[in-house]
Amino acid sequence: MSLATNSVKELENTQTIRGALKILIDVMNGPAHERLLNLYMVVVLFHWAEHIVQAYQVFLLGWPRPDAGGIFGLILPWLLKTELLHWGYAAFMLAGLFLLAPGFAGRSRTWWLISLGVQTWHFIEHSLLQAQAILGTTWFGATVPSSLLQIWVPRVELHLFYNAAVFLPMIIAMYYHLYPPKSEAPIACTCSRRRSPHHK
Numbered sequence: 001m002s003l004a005t006n007s008v009k010e011l012e013n014t015q016t017i018r019g020a021l022k023i024l025i026d027v028m029n030g031p032a033h034e035r036l037l038n039l040y041m042v043v044v045l046f047h048w049a050e051h052i053v054q055a056y057q058v059f060l061l062g063w064p065r066p067d068a069g070g071i072f073g074l075i076l077p078w079l080l081k082t083e084l085l086h087w088g089y090a091a092f093m094l095a096g097l098f099l100l101a102p103g104f105a106g107r108s109r110t111w112w113l114i115s116l117g118v119q120t121w122h123f124i125e126h127s128l129l130q131a132q133a134i135l136g137t138t139w140f141g142a143t144v145p146s147s148l149l150q151i152w153v154p155r156v157e158l159h160l161f162y163n164a165a166v167f168l169p170m171i172i173a174m175y176y177h178l179y180p181p182k183s184e185a186p187i188a189c190t191c192s193r194r195r196s197p198h199h200k
């Protein structure tokens, strides 16, 4: 078999993989968008609720910060203290924002992309934390693994802020995705509550 034939085969393979990925992304942002978004939002809401509980534990109950790990922190404290868990969640959140973005259009798209932008930075912060955990060192003159903006703001407050800054634009995006302005053209998914005969 000649080199040329091999290259052609390789090219065809790449195109098949690319084609398959395109179909997958289209399905995720078309017929499956509503279900995937619902699942994603349930996970996001649970995580957000945990940050609210943590803030309650710290600011209203006056618990020491290392003990304030939300409800999950009471059940599996050792797991909550692993940086990998937080990194994994940040990665999941970023992947969801990225993969489900093509399904958003118009005004909802703008807000979804703002959320994606903030989460990208939040993910970099968790990657810095994870790198310190892996290397067994601490940066930015701190005694524990620290994210960059922790130079100015303590971890609980900072990550409460990060999660709020990701969550609020996401909620606005969801609102405009479910109730798009009438001037916007219909989209490929079934999420919109405005296209009545087709949906519910």
Ligand SMILES: [Zn+2]
Binding pocket: 033, 034, 037, 103, 177, 189, 190, 191, 192
């Ligand atoms: Zn949708």
